[in-house]
Amino acid sequence: MSTEAPTLVSQSKAHGGTQFVYSHESTACGCTMTFAIFVPPQAERRPCPVLWYLSGLTCTHANVMEKGEYRRLAAELGVIIVCPDTSPRGDHVPDEPDNWQFGSGAGFYLDATAAPYAENYRMESYAMEELPALVAAHFPADMDRQSVFGHSMGGHGALTLALKHPERFRSCSAFAPIVSPTMADWSKPALRKYLGEDTAAHRRHDATCLVEDGARFSDFLIDQGTADGFLQEGLKPWLFAEACGKAGVPLTLRMHEGYDHSYYFISTFMDDHLLWHAERLV
Amino acid sequence: MSTEAPTLVSQSKAHGGTQFVYSHESTACGCTMTFAIFVPPQAERRPCPVLWYLSGLTCTHANVMEKGEYRRLAAELGVIIVCPDTSPRGDHVPDEPDNWQFGSGAGFYLDATAAPYAENYRMESYAMEELPALVAAHFPADMDRQSVFGHSMGGHGALTLALKHPERFRSCSAFAPIVSPTMADWSKPALRKYLGEDTAAHRRHDATCLVEDGARFSDFLIDQGTADGFLQEGLKPWLFAEACGKAGVPLTLRMHEGYDHSYYFISTFMDDHLLWHAERLV
Numbered sequence: 001m002s003t004e005a006p007t008l009v010s011q012s013k014a015h016g017g018t019q020f021v022y023s024h025e026s027t028a029c030g031c032t033m034t035f036a037i038f039v040p041p042q043a044e045r046r047p048c049p050v051l052w053y054l055s056g057l058t059c060t061h062a063n064v065m066e067k068g069e070y071r072r073l074a075a076e077l078g079v080i081i082v083c084p085d086t087s088p089r090g091d092h093v094p095d096e097p098d099n100w101q102f103g104s105g106a107g108f109y110l111d112a113t114a115a116p117y118a119e120n121y122r123m124e125s126y127a128m129e130e131l132p133a134l135v136a137a138h139f140p141a142d143m144d145r146q147s148v149f150g151h152s153m154g155g156h157g158a159l160t161l162a163l164k165h166p167e168r169f170r171s172c173s174a175f176a177p178i179v180s181p182t183m184a185d186w187s188k189p190a191l192r193k194y195l196g197e198d199t200a201a202h203r204r205h206d207a208t209c210l211v212e213d214g215a216r217f218s219d220f221l222i223d224q225g226t227a228d229g230f231l232q233e234g235l236k237p238w239l240f241a242e243a244c245g246k247a248g249v250p251l252t253l254r255m256h257e258g259y260d261h262s263y264y265f266i267s268t269f270m271d272d273h274l275l276w277h278a279e280r281l282v
Numbered sequence: 283m284s285t286e287a288p289t290l291v292s293q294s295k296a297h298g299g300t301q302f303v304y305s306h307e308s309t310a311c312g313c314t315m316t317f318a319i320f321v322p323p324q325a326e327r328r329p330c331p332v333l334w335y336l337s338g339l340t341c342t343h344a345n346v347m348e349k350g351e352y353r354r355l356a357a358e359l360g361v362i363i364v365c366p367d368t369s370p371r372g373d374h375v376p377d378e379p380d381n382w383q384f385g386s387g388a389g390f391y392l393d394a395t396a397a398p399y400a401e402n403y404r405m406e407s408y409a410m411e412e413l414p415a416l417v418a419a420h421f422p423a424d425m426d427r428q429s430v431f432g433h434s435m436g437g438h439g440a441l442t443l444a445l446k447h448p449e450r451f452r453s454c455s456a457f458a459p460i461v462s463p464t465m466a467d468w469s470k471p472a473l474r475k476y477l478g479e480d481t482a483a484h485r486r487h488d489a490t491c492l493v494e495d496g497a498r499f500s501d502f503l504i505d506q507g508t509a510d511g512f513l514q515e516g517l518k519p520w521l522f523a524e525a526c527g528k529a530g531v532p533l534t535l536r537m538h539e540g541y542d543h544s545y546y547f548i549s550t551f552m553d554d555h556l557l558w559h560a561e562r563l564v
Contacts, residue, residue, distance in 0.1 A: 067349065268295075268353075
């Protein structure tokens with residue numbers, strides 16, 4: 001696992017801290033990866049807790065960095081925000097360029113086991129091992145205080161990684177997450193292509209199944225808009241709520257009248273999520 | 283002047299209000315124009331004041347809408363934010379496609395008088411007459427309470443329009459504005475192409491010259507980053523400060539260590555500007 005210093009792509013001062021973008025050669029993904037990291041002003045004096053933001057389908061590190069509106073409050077709370085890319089990238093990485101729900105931009109935060117994807121699509125190893133090691137080595141981060149959140153496919157990533165690694169994260173939240181990719185028509189083909197036909201493997205990458213199968217986490221916050229075009233057919237947060245209810249896993253699920261799936265929704269509730277995490281991180 | 287209802291392009295609920303994008307056929311510019319308008323929740327009960335945001339070179343209505351981070355506080359303060367495009371658009375509109383400082387995306391908020399630009403490049407009439415009439419006719423706007431701000435070329439627009447129409451605007455502020463386009467190498471060619479060689483006409487579209495020539499406004503707020511790559515050669519806010527000082531025009535010019543010309547800078551100080559305007563609007 002390489003912890004060579006990453007290459008600075010850009011940096012801009014914002015709200016007293018700095019919004020950086022870096023690239024680096026990823027061993028896990030076998031390609032150059034790019035990530036955004038916001039370092040708050042408090043980091044000049046002491047290591048700061050780390051909050052991971054996992055983005056949704058079609059996104060890169062840049063979408064939430066530009067539209068997520070997290071810097072004002074992160075700078076106030078003293079939290080580092082890391083925004084990884086959503087998949088491996090590059091001409092040599094197998095892809096289905098016309099399919100926005102699979103391949104490039106759609107890594108699903110899992111380690112693929114099926115050919116030809118197993119070589120590069122190792123986003124769980126990337127997000128859980130390689131990038132944290134790099135952040136620990138090169139930024140003023142207190143790695144004993146980490147939390148995770150995300151949107152849509154990134155909400156799926158946040159929920160599943162927290163359930164699989166409860167010792168790693170102090171808290172977990174999600175905006176309009178995919179809570180049961182084994183059930184939705186848009187995500188089932190991706191799981192088959194990444195993981196093969198073994199449905200037991202699929203269940204290990206499905207937050208609802210994980211809870212049903214015994215995984216636990218301290219408590220979850222989920223925000224969901226009622227005008228989200230993906231809600232009824234794809235997202236169905238009530239599936240996760242039902243599993244959490246049966247298992248006794250605390251979940252705060254808030255439905256918000258009239259909100260859609262966009263960054264206008266995410267940015268509206270960003271402050272609430274940052275405060276949720278800060279209470280558990282600081 | 284047409285006040286036909288504009289065509290809805292998109293709408294998303296945000297912070298309890300709605301971020302709309304509309305298009306309409308502009309008589310002033312002889313083309314289809316697009317604008318963004320954020321309507322705060324208070325507009326359900328009463329007309330709200332209007333704050334115009336004028337964007338900089340290369341921008342459309344979308345840049346500040348996505349990256350400006352104005353909705354949270356605008357929703358709290360009850361202010362409508364209108365973000366026009368920066369120039370006429372369309373295949374029939376004369377342009378210099380490889381020149382980012384002139385033509386498409388670079389209308390300089392003036393009415394061109396020189397051929398072939400005089401036909402479409404009428405952004406002053408658009409921003410001061412046509413679009414306000416449309417907003418007054420179709421949105422819950424209190425047009426007796428208007429203010430204006432902007433960034434870079436849009437800061438130039440805000441300052442010059444306020445100086446030329448002090449009765450229209452309660453307040454004016456700018457992020458890293460072009461304060462003297464008659465002096466800077468990047469803007470002098472644009473003024474010549476839009477207005478011809480008559481330098482007296484150029485002075486009427488230069489905030490510093492306008493103050494020198496007797497125009498007045500109640501007070502200005504300008505924020506400027508010291509790490510802005512355009513500061514030394516192009517922006518030079520001290521030219522405007524000197525003119526305001528001599529003329530007794532109140533100006534708060536704040537230099538911010540380490541900030542650049544980007545939306546990371548704009549969004550950092552967005553709240554300060556919204557509060558500046560709200561104090562004078564509400």
